[in-house]
Amino acid sequence: MDLSASHLRNCDLEHHLHPFTDFAALAAEGGSRIISRAEGAYIWDIAGNKILDGMAGLWCVNIGYGRKELAEVASAQMQTLPYYNTFFKTATVPSIKLAERLVDLTPAGLNHVFFANSGSEANDTIARMVRYYWELEGQAQRQIIIGRQFGYHGSTTLAASISGPHMHGQGGVPLPGFSHIRAPYRFGAEDPGQDAEAFGRAAAQALEEKILELGAERVAAFYGEPVQGSGGMIVPPSSYWPEIQRICKKYGVLLVVDEVITGFGRTGRWFASELYDIQPDLMTLAKGLSSGYLPISAVMVGDRVADTIIHKGGSLRTGLPTPAIPFLQRSP
Structure with a gap:
């Protein structure tokens, strides 16, 4: 060769x-x-x-x-059980243990886990879950998902639609039902003299303006990364996320936090949500979940959404054939 x-x-x-x-x-x-x-x-x-x-x-x-040590535990797991699906009332020991550990690590209230293979797949799943939740709650008109300029949530058609306009324009993206607001990015701001806290609140106000423009009864969820990777590592002022959460609660909009690149210690905490005291309804995990050693992602589902899907939804018709991954992550 x-x-x-x-x-x-x-x-x-x-x-x-x-x-x-x-x-x-x-x-x-x-x-x-x-x-x-x-x-x-x-x-x-x-x-x-x-x-x-x-x-x-x-x-x-x-x-x-x-x-x-990761190669060794992966090898041992692959020799014991390399793969089995978790469809049709079946589970594996590693999937159960990892779900339990992720519930312990993530913000309070995220008590259910859905596994996938990539952040794109996880965000695609979340978009479907969000709309399904509103259907079950008798508000099927709530279809619109709001993302942000420079946002990046993946490359599937749905995930690229949630992402910012830099991901649009190829292959029919974005799909209908997605809208976008400004990012909390001070570079090139209209008022460069505005202090950071005032800027953060003004950037967050763009969400309320968009909700009112679209009609609150039509908006399903807001999507955001705690710190945005695309566009140049956009770190929001401390005033931004409290205002975003206030607006979501005011209009009943689900809050989805994408921690694919900020999770698992990248900011000095397990998750960047801890830095900003974000309490999301759903959270996306991937990348650092296995340190890139295996393809895996997870959707953390909060009680508000999970209770409705579990008790009103019957069979959840979505699934991805994830591997029987070894239990990799441990406390520091």
Whole structure:
């Protein structure tokens, strides 16, 4: 087998469609940088260059590369039970234990877990759950989900629709039923002299204005990352999230917090929701959930939504064939 750099780059150009890539431009540049190994916070390319991985993979390798204990526990689990579905009244020991642990770690009230394989799938699932919840509550007209400029919630058609306009314009995205407001981003703000707290409240007020514009009786949920990754790591003023929560409660709108890139210690807390005292109705987890070692995500479902779906909904007709993952995360 020819593993030379030139052969691998040619094969990559011939056969591999990369995400978020201009393929013609990549070919003109001579092809991809090929990563061959990693350890700790560093990666090495095929030419032997050592590179500090400042992005932690794709904001996901929270505990670093080369953690042998994770490889060992994954190997043991795969030899015992590599996969079994959790459809049709079935469970696995790891899925039960991980669900229990996530309920312990996440904000109070998020007492139910739905597993998927990626953040995109989890956010797609949440969008369906949100609309199903309102159908069961006799308010099926509540269909609109509000996201934000620069928001990123995934690449499935639904998740890309929740995301900001930079994800729109290809393949029929966005779908109907999605709307967007400004991000709490001070760069280029109309009033650069406005203090941070006043700016945060004004940015949050955009949500109330949009709800009133659309009609509160038609709005299902608001979606946001505690700190936005797309657009340049947008850290909101401390006044922003309290005002967002006040508005959601005022109009009965479900609050969905996407912790895919901010969860599992990235901000110094288990979840960034702790920094801003956010109490979401639903929360999206992925990436750091396995430190990128296995594809897995989770939807944390609050009691308000779960109680309705469990007691009024009958069979929940959505599901993803997640692996029988080992119980990876432990307390520090």
